[in-house]
Amino acid sequence: VYKRQQQVTAYVAERDLVLGLVKRLKAVEDVIRAYIYEMNQCITNEDGITQLAINKRNRNNEFLDKAKSLCAAFGQEYEAQKAVREQNRQVFNEILGWIKEYFGDQAQDPEPQLPPTLLQIKQQGNKLFDENNVEIEELEDDLGSDGVELDRPLDLVF
DSSP: OHHHHHHHHHHHHHHHHHHHHHHHHHHHHHHHHHHHHHHHHHHHHHHHHHHHHHHHHHHHHHHHHHHHHHHHHHHHHHHHHHHHHHHHHHHHHHHHHHHHHHHGGGOOOOOOOOOOBHHHHHHHHHHHHHHTTOOHHHHHHHTTTTSOOSSSBOOOOO
16 A cells, blocks of 8 residues: 555656646747747748848839930930031031131131120110110110119020
């Protein structure tokens, strides 16, 4: 009987030990499952971020390709216009040569002229009006009295 009692006590002790271990293992399993769930969430987030980065890189590569294409087209257009400008310069020089040949020493190289400023027009107008005894106030009312800047060039074609 005593031996039987010892065996039962040993069995209960071992059973309690095993059940305690199982309980601790289940707690560890729960912690590991929670960690795995968090890691899966991180992986999902990282996959999304990676996909966004890939999309952005692809979009930027498309922009780069379009920019290279535009630069090449503008370069070709520039070279074409450069050739046209050179052709025009040659024609102008040829015409200028003909003019000099025709007029001799009387022909002079034309100097580029800027369009007149409002102030220059006003001064020229004042001279004309003074010479013809016309009221200058009318011209002053039209040019400058309302705060218009008089020293900037006009876009006029004469």
